[in-house]
Amino acid sequence: MKKYAAELIGTFVLVFGGCGAAVLAGSHIGFAGVALAFGFSLLVMAYAIGPISGCHINPAVTFGLVLSGKFEAKDVPGYVIAQIAGAIVGAGVLLVVAGGTSAGYDPSTAGFAANGYGAHSPGGYNLTAAFVAEVVLTFFLVFTVLGSTDIKAPVGFAGIPIGIVLVLIHLVGIPVTNTSVNPARSIGPAVFVGGWALSGAAFASILYKVVVASEPLIAVRVAETALPSEQAERAR
Numbered sequence: 001m002k003k004y005a006a007e008l009i010g011t012f013v014l015v016f017g018g019c020g021a022a023v024l025a026g027s028h029i030g031f032a033g034v035a036l037a038f039g040f041s042l043l044v045m046a047y048a049i050g051p052i053s054g055c056h057i058n059p060a061v062t063f064g065l066v067l068s069g070k071f072e073a074k075d076v077p078g079y080v081i082a083q084i085a086g087a088i089v090g091a092g093v094l095l096v097v098a099g100g101t102s103a104g105y106d107p108s109t110a111g112f113a114a115n116g117y118g119a120h121s122p123g124g125y126n127l128t129a130a131f132v133a134e135v136v137l138t139f140f141l142v143f144t145v146l147g148s149t150d151i152k153a154p155v156g157f158a159g160i161p162i163g164i165v166l167v168l169i170h171l172v173g174i175p176v177t178n179t180s181v182n183p184a185r186s187i188g189p190a191v192f193v194g195g196w197a198l199s200g201a202a203f204a205s206i207l208y209k210v211v212v213a214s215e216p217l218i219a220v221r222v223a224e225t226a227l228p229s230e231q232a233e234r235a236r
Contacts, residue, residue: 046159
């Protein structure tokens with residue numbers, strides 16, 4: 001149960017931190033600030049809960065890891081339920097905070113960092129553009145997760161490139177869809193985004209397996225753990 005609780009907490013932090021930056025401070029920090037908030041949220045969670053659950057905090061990442069043989073399928077339902085629950089709780093708490101001003105807050109008119117296309121896209125992008133952007137950007141995310149947690153990658157540093165690529169993803173994607181690449185993050189405001197994210201994850205996993213098919217695999221949870229020498233130093 002610890003790993004499921006970790007995924008719930010991690011997704012809560014991602015949604016409250018990233019969407020909270022957009023809802024509460026977006027007019028002050030702009031797209032770049034919101035992108036950094038999402039990236040930093042994922043980065044800190046990678047080190048806070050990575051050794052416990054691998055810090056997927058995204059059904060698309062879990063799906064991609066299963067397809068590439070780096071995660072057991074039996075744990076998928078528990079992970080996805082925990083991720084969705086964490087996202088819903090994070091959005092609910094954020095709504096309470098957003099509504100704490102004298103003017104109040106109406107998510108239906110203010111947007112509430114929802115993902116969408118057409119009239120619901122910050123830049124007015126159509127469905128085709130939104131679909132392509134979400135698939136490609138989810139590919140960026142899952143491929144980076146797979147590569148940075150590979151057995152040849154430096155152990156204990158996976159959170160850094162994963163956090164940075166999430167910043168890049170949001171810098172590109174916010175004007176198009178407000179950026180999802182995560183069905184849990186989108187489950188409340190835009191359920192339809194989930195299919196796009198899973199498509200991108202599958203593409204990333206297939207291409208990754210083609211590139212490193214002969215290499216041994218290492219679990220994400222292990223890759224995000226400190227080196228044995230570093231653990232020994234902390235114990236002393």
